[in-house]
Amino acid sequence: xxxxxxxxxxxxxxxxxxxxxxxxxxxxxxxxxxxxxxxxxxxxxxxxxxxxxxxxxxxxxxxxxxxxxxxxxxxxxxxxxxxxxxxxxxxxxxxxxxxxxxxxxxxxxxxxxxxxxxxxxxxxxxxxxxxxxxxxxxxxxxxxxxxxxxxxxxxxxxxxxxxxxxxxxxxxxxxxxxxxxxxxxxxxxxxxxxxxxxxxxxxxxxxxxxxxxxxxxxxxxxxxxxxxxxxxxxxxxxxxxxxxxxxxxxxxxxxxxxxxxxxxxxxxxxxxxxxxxxxxxxxxxxxxxxxxxxxxxxxxxxxxxxxxxxxxxxxxxxxxxxxxxxxxxxxxxxxxxxxxxxxxxxxxx
Amino acid sequence: xxxxxxxxxxxxxxxxxxxxxxxxxxxxxxxxxxxxxxxxxxxxxxxxxxxxxxxxxxxxxxxxxxxxxxxxxxxxxxxxxxxxxxxxxxxxxxxxxxxxxxxxxxxxxxxxxxxxxxxxxxxxxxxxxxxxxxxxxxxxxxxxxxxxxxxxxxxxxxxxxxxxxxxxxxxxxxxxxxxxxxxxxxxxxxxxxxxxxxxxxxxxxxxxxxxxxxxxxxxxxxxxxxxxxxxxxxxxxxxxxxxxxxxxxxxxxxxxxxxxxxxxxxxxxxxxxxxxxxxxxxxxxxxxxxxxxxxxxxxxxxxxxxxxxxxxxxxxxxxxxxxxxxxxxxxxxxxxxxxxxxxxxxxxx
Numbered sequence: 001x002x003x004x005x006x007x008x009x010x011x012x013x014x015x016x017x018x019x020x021x022x023x024x025x026x027x028x029x030x031x032x033x034x035x036x037x038x039x040x041x042x043x044x045x046x047x048x049x050x051x052x053x054x055x056x057x058x059x060x061x062x063x064x065x066x067x068x069x070x071x072x073x074x075x076x077x078x079x080x081x082x083x084x085x086x087x088x089x090x091x092x093x094x095x096x097x098x099x100x101x102x103x104x105x106x107x108x109x110x111x112x113x114x115x116x117x118x119x120x121x122x123x124x125x126x127x128x129x130x131x132x133x134x135x136x137x138x139x140x141x142x143x144x145x146x147x148x149x150x151x152x153x154x155x156x157x158x159x160x161x162x163x164x165x166x167x168x169x170x171x172x173x174x175x176x177x178x179x180x181x182x183x184x185x186x187x188x189x190x191x192x193x194x195x196x197x198x199x200x201x202x203x204x205x206x207x208x209x210x211x212x213x214x215x216x217x218x219x220x221x222x223x224x225x226x227x228x229x230x231x232x233x234x235x236x237x238x239x240x241x242x243x244x245x246x247x248x249x250x251x252x253x254x255x256x257x258x259x260x261x262x263x264x265x266x267x268x269x270x271x272x273x274x275x276x277x278x279x280x281x282x283x284x285x286x287x288x289x290x291x292x293x294x295x296x297x298x299x300x301x302x303x304x305x306x307x308x309x310x311x312x313x314x315x316x317x318x319x320x321x322x323x324x325x326x327x328x329x330x331x332x333x334x335x336x337x338x339x340x341x342x343x344x345x346x347x348x349x
Numbered sequence: 350x351x352x353x354x355x356x357x358x359x360x361x362x363x364x365x366x367x368x369x370x371x372x373x374x375x376x377x378x379x380x381x382x383x384x385x386x387x388x389x390x391x392x393x394x395x396x397x398x399x400x401x402x403x404x405x406x407x408x409x410x411x412x413x414x415x416x417x418x419x420x421x422x423x424x425x426x427x428x429x430x431x432x433x434x435x436x437x438x439x440x441x442x443x444x445x446x447x448x449x450x451x452x453x454x455x456x457x458x459x460x461x462x463x464x465x466x467x468x469x470x471x472x473x474x475x476x477x478x479x480x481x482x483x484x485x486x487x488x489x490x491x492x493x494x495x496x497x498x499x500x501x502x503x504x505x506x507x508x509x510x511x512x513x514x515x516x517x518x519x520x521x522x523x524x525x526x527x528x529x530x531x532x533x534x535x536x537x538x539x540x541x542x543x544x545x546x547x548x549x550x551x552x553x554x555x556x557x558x559x560x561x562x563x564x565x566x567x568x569x570x571x572x573x574x575x576x577x578x579x580x581x582x583x584x585x586x587x588x589x590x591x592x593x594x595x596x597x598x599x600x601x602x603x604x605x606x607x608x609x610x611x612x613x614x615x616x617x618x619x620x621x622x623x624x625x626x627x628x629x630x631x632x633x634x635x636x637x638x639x640x641x642x643x644x645x646x647x648x649x650x651x652x653x654x655x656x657x658x659x660x661x662x663x664x665x666x667x668x669x670x671x672x673x674x675x676x677x678x679x680x681x682x683x684x685x686x687x688x689x690x691x692x693x694x695x696x697x698x
Contacts, residue, residue: 001557002365016351081490084656109458112485112496113572136461141430147461148497208350223462307433 013222017131017155017211019204022119025156026052030089034076034103036063039095039121042164047094047119057083061099065247068098068138070146076106090115093152096122096169097129097252101144104135108150118152121161123173124253127180127210128231130155132218138247143239149223157211159204171288172253175234177206178284179256180213183233186326188213192284230328233320234260240305241294250291257290265342266334267321277325295348302343303336362571366480366504366560368553371468374505375401379438383425383452385412388444388470391513396443396468406432410448414596417447417487419495425455439464442501445471445518446478446601450493453484457499467501470510472522473602476529476559477580479504481567487596492588498572506560508553520637521602524583526555527633528605529562532582535675537562541633579677582669583609589654590643599640606639614691615683616670626674644697651692652685 031053035044040060059079061072080089093103093116100118107116120130136147162170174197181189188209195202214231221228238259242250250258264281267273285292296302306317316332317339323329380402384393389409408428410421429438442452442465449467456465469479485496511519523546530538537558544551563580570577587608591599599607613630616622634641645651655666665681666688672678 001368019350077495081488081494105458109454109495109497111494112483112498134461139430145430145460146426146458148458149461 013133013151015152015154017157017215019157019159019208019211021160022047022050022156022158024050024052025117027090028054030055030057030083030085031092032057032059032076032079032083032085032089033092033094034059034061034099034106035094036061036067036096036099038063039099039161043094043121043161046160051092053090055083061102065098065138065242065252068102070137070139072102073106073137076102077110080106080110085110085114087111087114090117090153092117092119093130094119094121095125096120097125100125100130101135101147102137104133104150104152105137105147108135108148113150115153116150118155120155120157122165123162123170123207124176125173126157126159126162127173127207128176128214130157131211131214132228133222142243143247151222157207159200159207162203167289168254169251171290172251172257174288175253175257175260175285175290177210178281179231179233179260180210182260182281182322182325183230183320183328184213184217184326185209186324189280189284189325193280197288226330229318229330230320232318233322233328234258234263236306236317236319237262240302243305244297244302245294250294254291255294257285258292258294261285261292262342262346263319263321265345266319266338267323269338269342270321270331270334272321272323272329274324277322280325281322294346296343296346297348299340299343299347303340362482362500364501364503366506366564368506368508368557368560370509371396371399371505371507373399373401374466376439377403379404379406379432379434380441381406381408381425381428381432381434381438382441382443383408383410383448383455384443385410385416385445385448387412388448392443392470392510395509400441402439404432410451414447414487414591414601417451419486419488421451422455422486425451426459429455429459434459434463436460436463439466439502441466441468442479443468443470444474445469446474449474449479450484450496451486453482453499453501454486454496457484457497462499464502465499467504469504469506471514472511472519472556473525474522475506475508475511476522476556477525477563479506480560480563481577482571491592492596500571506556508549508556511552516638517603518600520639521600521606523637524602524606524609524634524639526559527630528580528582528609529559531609531630531671531674532579532669532677533562533566533675534558535673538633538674542629546637575679578667578679579669581667582671582677583607583612585655585666585668586611589651592654593646593651594643599643603640604643606634607641607643610634610641611691611695612668612670614694615668615687616672618687618691619670619680619683621670621672621678623673626671629674630671643695645692645695646697648689648692648696652689 091107093100118130120126133149133151135150136144197203234256238255241255264278268278318332321329440452440456442449467479469475482500484499485493546552583605587604590604613627617627667681670678
């Protein structure tokens, strides 16, 4: 005999992303702000002036992608246990993508899930990572290999935090902005070809367009079973680059920039992108001094590393390739020869 | 300005629970069976005769609640990484509640979520733990404090496995059956007062009624925001008993049995349950030699331990109390005096 569990229902995980000066935030519960030493030093006071909670805790982690690991996760969880956080308590992620991803994951597994809010402080996390509910940590096998889809209750994006952002980190954020434009919005790409993003109005427009694109894509496909995978443009190659360089040589956005250049080469080879379009994308990345090449130690080895990537199925690798500018294709039948040919162009001599 | 992420949609996590001889199971993907040494020794061959997969791995953990921890979780995850499991791979939980909870949690966080199937082998996991998607691990702060709500794709309940179950573990399963009856089904309770569960037909009826009750409650309230909390009857007290005895002295179902007796005392004190009803419930537990008392070392300390329980909000403890037999109330305004008075009745002299 069969007994059915009926779990078909309407679930509403909708939330608002506020792009504005951080408003007053008042919570009648225990709140823990998770941040890193650098962000705390620069911006804790700005946040605390606007944040009111019944009990407030601040968890300060080391800064850097290499701390996006099990140990940091346990540091967060230990604090919550020590202070008897419960299901009505709240976490606030206050920092870049690393802090956001770890805080979201901690919120998702603490007592089977408590609420969290994102206050991203880097351009990259404002335009991409803080929106959409992907959370996780890295391990020795790769990036974000342990994690959950878990949506925040709200996201607050305040350009104030970008004033102190180093030029290199700003550029890394631009890489994800370029990604959104190339894959989904040709007009936005044209804007990026000429606009000066050091101008605050231009920057806000770029943030808004990126967030709107991301929001639209995530609304269509929260769990990345289809179109959302297109936002991994540049990431399939980029993740391997990050893994091979120990997450140290390149910022995430930088390896994505190189990854987009590699994906574009493949797209040109397969007739999806013209050489002129390829050059235009590269030119935008170069405007922000983003790296556009990486000396692959061994093309075969690089190829093998794709297969642990979450986006690959048992035997196929999914490549996200631009079809012209403003359109994108998810292709899972590229021949090994074509991929290796592209990888060999980047191979260290 | 605000950008909204629209994530309101129909989600269908429904699945079937098959109560029958295990059918042939064929999967075209990588499959890892997670089990423990005891279950593997007794039943691996029975399972493997019916299970076919593209690639099959067997992960064998130590048997016991004390192994429901981060280390075992990492053992599972390491195997998946080593064998390059990806998002289309499958986990099968083959064992009792400990194996089911850990396997489900591993499935929920591996690459942000892969499918899993439950094949419970103990009475307790067949009637309760395998159904409903609660997953997690224990840590030094308590039980299931790290975890997720994550539904299996299917549950297969085969009474064959119960033939080898030690009497004490069988009784621990009966405790959860009694819980379902007392809280939701008076007629089922009357059946349990007289039926001999060593008779296979009676046992199957009890399993079916329990699973149907659980399925109904979970369908109404998957994330335990309301009525599902009623299934924690006996658990609020029981969890503290388990914690205080290091998860070693009592099986989970045994501490739930004691917990129900304690909850009943409180219910009698508050006028929700008559002494006659209290005696009837105790008599059913005693029919299966379940323990019904525990010498509390210190009533105040026991009381304090409630506050880390997931079911408590910042300042209130939620008690699940039977209102007669077949009905249940979730009460969060019991005075400390009333609770302490009950705890003192159980205090070690």
